[in-house]
Amino acid sequence: MATPIEDLVTILPCSWPGEKLPVMPGELRHFAPQGLGLDVGLVVRPWDDPSGPSPSRFYGLDEPSADPFAAAPTAEASGGTAYFDSGPSPEHLKALLSLLGTHLSLKQYAVFMVYSANPIRQGYIRQMRIVSFFALKSLFGVDAIEGPHQLPEQEFDVEALLAAFIADDEWRWGERKDHEEGQNLGFGYTIENTYQCVYRIWSRVWPAGVEPQP
Amino acid sequence: MPSSIDELVNVASSLWPSKYQEVRPGNLTRFIAPFEATLGQDPIERAPRGGPAGGTIYFESHNQQDTIATFALLGADLALTRYAVYTQMSPDPMVYRYLWQIRIVAYDALVTYFDALTEEEVTALHDQPLTVGELLSAFIKGERDRWIDDHVYSNALRGVLGGDDDWAKETLAYGFLVESTQPAVYRIWSRPWLVTK
Numbered sequence: 035m036a037t038p039i040e041d042l043v044t045i046l047p048c049s050w051p052g053e054k055l056p057v058m059p060g061e062l063r064h065f066a067p068q069g070l071g072l073d074v075g076l077v078v079r080p081w082d083d084p085s086g087p088s089p090s091r092f093y094g095l096d097e098p099s100a101d102p103f104a105a106a107p108t109a110e111a112s113g114g115t116a117y118f119d120s121g122p123s124p125e126h127l128k129a130l131l132s133l134l135g136t137h138l139s140l141k142q143y144a145v146f147m148v149y150s151a152n153p154i155r156q157g158y159i160r161q162m163r164i165v166s167f168f169a170l171k172s173l174f175g176v177d178a179i180e181g182p183h184q185l186p187e188q189e190f191d192v193e194a195l196l197a198a199f200i201a202d203d204e205w206r207w208g209e210r211k212d213h214e215e216g217q218n219l220g221f222g223y224t225i226e227n228t229y230q231c232v233y234r235i236w237s238r239v240w241p242a243g244v245e246p247q248p
Numbered sequence: 249m250p251s252s253i254d255e256l257v258n259v260a261s262s263l264w265p266s267k268y269q270e271v272r273p274g275n276l277t278r279f280i281a282p283f284e285a286t287l288g289q290d291p292i293e294r295a296p297r298g299g300p301a302g303g304t305i306y307f308e309s310h311n312q313q314d315t316i317a318t319f320a321l322l323g324a325d326l327a328l329t330r331y332a333v334y335t336q337m338s339p340d341p342m343v344y345r346y347l348w349q350i351r352i353v354a355y356d357a358l359v360t361y362f363d364a365l366t367e368e369e370v371t372a373l374h375d376q377p378l379t380v381g382e383l384l385s386a387f388i389k390g391e392r393d394r395w396i397d398d399h400v401y402s403n404a405l406r407g408v409l410g411g412d413d414d415w416a417k418e419t420l421a422y423g424f425l426v427e428s429t430q431p432a433v434y435r436i437w438s439r440p441w442l443v444t445k
Contacts, residue, residue: 065291070444089415092444100289102279102425102435103345106306108409109442111421114305115291118321126321129314133307157292220300224291234291241298 166231326381349437
């Protein structure tokens with residue numbers, strides 16, 4: 035039996051921090067955009083054209099896109115979404131996470147989790163969002179380091195947490211008897227924001243419908 | 249000439265095969281569903297429904313071993329030699345967000361996905377001299393050699409993504425997309441990104 039995620043980290047309720055924010059970090063229907071997301075003031079250097087673009091434009095958020103080329107982060111080399119089968123070797127998993135720009139040793143993060151009521155229709159069994167304290171403050175406006183919403187540093191780093199999620203869901207899948215013959219377990223992993231360290235992992239069922247067509 | 253790839257594998261014309269097809273395999277403005285832009289941005293909804301693997305990743309390739317391992321995890325058949333290659337230079341990297349791309353299409357996909365050849369016609373095609381894994385590695389190295397001239401930044405890419413050469417300077421990264429795992433259809437491209445102060 036794998037160690038349940040709930041025994042490794044504190045899962046925050048989706049309503050955390052308990053007050054209404056413009057975007058709740060536990061609202062998993064939406065994905066954070068890429069980009070540095072830094073609130074940099076207007077920068078105008080002596081030699082700049084005052085009516086021209088300010089360098090501060092480099093520090094904003096990227097416009098989301100469904101086009102695989104345009105969806106790449108403009109101010110980061112790494113990111114993206116990977117789908118993979120259950121049972122990845124630790125070496126392959128670490129290679130994937132590293133290549134996509136995951137901050138593997140991060141311990142200052144919050145965790146949110148949602149279970150699907152209909153895994154086939156919704157495309158996931160359960161999903162887990164990892165949000166760094168930095169992103170909580172910078173993207174969502176919640177200070178998790180100081181003040182009333184302070185959170186403790188996690189005992190497990192992001193690499194260990196993601197590996198534990200996979201192991202836990204593989205064990206759960208083996209225990210489940212409600213899936214049909216031929217259905218298998220797989221995973222999805224996406225870097226919502228590379229710089230701010232916002233990550234999402236989910237378990238899913240495949241095959242889950244008809245094959246894609248050109 | 250950007251492409252030493254031309255010297256390594258047989259690169260097909262964008263109009264090959266000549267049989268009429270609604271979507272040609274050499275039309276690199278189109279993607280195999282679910283990667284068509286009209287299908288939305290939600291990565292959970294865009295997962296391949298028929299298999300476990302796939303995806304779109306963006307990366308630098310400082311560690312070739314990690315890169316190849318990741319391609320394999322995404323379901324890429326790195327030993328494949330029976331495939332067609334299409335290439336396209338970007339007419340405007342600022343607009344199209346890539347520098348150069350190649351699409352790798354398994355011969356089987358020319359039959360099943362694109363209805364461009366018959367099984368008999370595919371049987372007569374020659375194997376490529378490189379495996380898919382070797383081709384992907386050659387592309388990454390070739391683009392690094394072409395664009396990176398001072399270890400980090402690229403003078404040749406200066407300004408192509410709107411960088412001001414002060415607060416933001418262009419350098420090189422890559423994208424890789426598994427359009428289909430079975431039959432294999434892959435896309436790899438070089439792309440500029442901005443290193444900021």
